[in-house]
Amino acid sequence: xxxxxxxxxxxxxxxxxxxxxxxxxxxxxxxxxxxxxxxxxxxxxxxxxxxxxxxxxxxxxxxxxxxxxxxxxxxxxxxxxxxxxxxxxxxxxxxxxxxxxxxxxxxxxxxxxxxxxxxxxxxxxxxxxxxxxxxxxxxxxxxxxxxxxxxxxxxxxxxxxxxxxxxxxxxx
Amino acid sequence: xxxxxxxxxxxxxxxxxxxxxxxxxxxxxxxxxxxxxxxxxxxxxxxxxxxxxxxxxxxxxxxxxxxxxxxxxxxxxxxxxxxxxxxxxxxxxxxxxxxx
Numbered sequence: 001x002x003x004x005x006x007x008x009x010x011x012x013x014x015x016x017x018x019x020x021x022x023x024x025x026x027x028x029x030x031x032x033x034x035x036x037x038x039x040x041x042x043x044x045x046x047x048x049x050x051x052x053x054x055x056x057x058x059x060x061x062x063x064x065x066x067x068x069x070x071x072x073x074x075x076x077x078x079x080x081x082x083x084x085x086x087x088x089x090x091x092x093x094x095x096x097x098x099x100x101x102x103x104x105x106x107x108x109x110x111x112x113x114x115x116x117x118x119x120x121x122x123x124x125x126x127x128x129x130x131x132x133x134x135x136x137x138x139x140x141x142x143x144x145x146x147x148x149x150x151x152x153x154x155x156x157x158x159x160x161x162x163x164x165x166x167x168x169x170x171x172x
Numbered sequence: 173x174x175x176x177x178x179x180x181x182x183x184x185x186x187x188x189x190x191x192x193x194x195x196x197x198x199x200x201x202x203x204x205x206x207x208x209x210x211x212x213x214x215x216x217x218x219x220x221x222x223x224x225x226x227x228x229x230x231x232x233x234x235x236x237x238x239x240x241x242x243x244x245x246x247x248x249x250x251x252x253x254x255x256x257x258x259x260x261x262x263x264x265x266x267x268x269x270x271x272x
Binding site for chain 1: 173174176177178179180181182184185186188189190192193195196197199202204205208209212215216219220222225226227228229231232234235240241242243244245246247249250252253254256262
């Protein structure tokens, strides 16, 4: 049962990712991306990471993809043309990525993980919950990284505002 | 119990799909979406390793990757808007000037 679910999720994620990459229409690509992110949230649930699943839906489906859709509607896009200069690179790119897959697959096939640390054991997850365990370790051991991520988001938002605003003043 | 390697192979295939899109597409918006796909592939691998090693650090790194992806999308899309205002074009091969 578990393996059937994993098989379905893997198939859906890979198929929708391929559709994102291959569809000529940008709106369709973003909507297939939504399908991919929702399936990935369920994949996080199969890994007993319910907080990550919630964050995945909130941030990716709720914020990032809506931002993409806004930008697509802001700029008027036409259907992408088939441009021979770019289509000529398809087989080369395919070849490069095929060999990347072979090499990395060979690397993974001999991989064994380190022994379990036992922080995220099933008993702890059942008694205290995933979000609480994550929060305890986030705010104790990774508090500096957490604050740096906050500053990074602030700088990114300020940067986006400044970038878009400067042009508007030049045009006046 | 699903073996750890299945998740790693899935993450690898997803990363390859994102890389293929990043290399072959001309539309800047789809190139940015391909970057998001690659970041998500990394997230799958990190979450699977964190769960199997019963270590919370893997999941915390996923959390930070999602934060960085949101920042990257904001900056990247504002650059796309700038590109469209300057060139009326979001296809990468049409933009050839380094100095506008």
